[in-house]
Amino acid sequence: MIDWAHFTPWTALGGGILIGVAAAMLVLLNGRIAGVAGIIGGVLRPAAGDIGWRFAFILGLLAAPAAYRLFAAPGAPTIEASYPVLLLAGLLVGAGTRYGSGCTSGHGVCGLSRLSPRSLAATITFVLAGAATVYSVRHLLA
Amino acid sequence: MNAVSAFAGGLVFGTGLIISGMTDPSKIIGFLDVAGAWDPSLAFVLGGAVLVGFIAFRLARGRAASFLGGAMHLPNARRIDRPLVLGSLAFGVGWGLAGYCPGPAVVAFGSGHDKAVVFLVAMIAGMALYEAADRLFQARRRRRVPRELSDVAGDA
Numbered sequence: 415m416i417d418w419a420h421f422t423p424w425t426a427l428g429g430g431i432l433i434g435v436a437a438a439m440l441v442l443l444n445g446r447i448a449g450v451a452g453i454i455g456g457v458l459r460p461a462a463g464d465i466g467w468r469f470a471f472i473l474g475l476l477a478a479p480a481a482y483r484l485f486a487a488p489g490a491p492t493i494e495a496s497y498p499v500l501l502l503a504g505l506l507v508g509a510g511t512r513y514g515s516g517c518t519s520g521h522g523v524c525g526l527s528r529l530s531p532r533s534l535a536a537t538i539t540f541v542l543a544g545a546a547t548v549y550s551v552r553h554l555l556a
Numbered sequence: 557m558n559a560v561s562a563f564a565g566g567l568v569f570g571t572g573l574i575i576s577g578m579t580d581p582s583k584i585i586g587f588l589d590v591a592g593a594w595d596p597s598l599a600f601v602l603g604g605a606v607l608v609g610f611i612a613f614r615l616a617r618g619r620a621a622s623f624l625g626g627a628m629h630l631p632n633a634r635r636i637d638r639p640l641v642l643g644s645l646a647f648g649v650g651w652g653l654a655g656y657c658p659g660p661a662v663v664a665f666g667s668g669h670d671k672a673v674v675f676l677v678a679m680i681a682g683m684a685l686y687e688a689a690d691r692l693f694q695a696r697r698r699r700r701v702p703r704e705l706s707d708v709a710g711d712a
Contacts, residue, residue, distance in 0.1 A: 426598070433572035441622075442623050454662075470559040477563075477570070500654050509682040510682075524613070526602070536643075545652065552585075
């Protein structure tokens with residue numbers, strides 16, 4: 415059943431196109447994959463001459479809310495998870511994305527754009543695992 | 557120059573995440589909750605991004621250097637192996653629990669939400685744990701190989 419009250423196709427598509435433009439900028443100008451987990455992971459495994467662009471990209475992400483506020487008021491996010499759950503989830507996302515070589519941006523956006531079967535497999539895996547987790551939390555345990 | 561374009565890329569990426577609503581964990585969980593009230597927005601975000609990304613990676617393919625002249629760093633791994641699947645499974649569980657993946661978590665940290673700060677710190681700790689474990693296993697593997705080689709030599 416589609417949740418029409420929360421479904422936002424136009425802003426989703428528009429924001430998605432911007433994300434695609436950002437991925438295009440990074441690959442065409444920097445020769446790099448716009449995978450956020452990989453970019454942060456590379457900072458934790460420093461190699462000479464490979465740090466500056468990573469910090470610059472992360473700074474850009476961090477500056478985005480301030481830039482957005484110049485034009486519009488940001489909506490307030492709803493974060494249902496408790497602090498202990500967020501802690502566990504963060505550890506899983508951090509270790510999992512590094513072990514699996516990518517996240518929603520690296521495998522999802524860039525990998526699917528490259529038509530990589532490996533990234534398609536990863537994307538299907540994390541979407542199914544996420545859906546199974548939400549199903550367990552919302553419908554089995556609740 | 558590379559840092560300037562990377563900063564601009566991050567800024568555009570983050571703005572796209574905010575506009576699309578992906579920095580709100582309830583939108584992510586709304587997408588993953590296929591058995592409840594389902595919000596398909598995330599599929600439109602991915603669709604819009606891949607539409608542009610597909611053209612960009614077509615242009616990038618076969619190029620020896622980027623438009624700024626640097627080397628191209630495109631992945632060449634092709635195998636669907638155990639680390640890919642197990643890592644993605646763990647990531648998916650965490651994603652479903654919190655509603656955050658790495659990109660939106662960094663952007664939400666930039667807005668200063670308490671819960672996003674906790675998530676991001678834990679996420680970076682998880683990445684650091686992976687690095688430590690990976691280094692440990694690699695060091696162990698390196699130590700084992702010469703011994704095995706010497707065993708073979710002994711047999712001969």
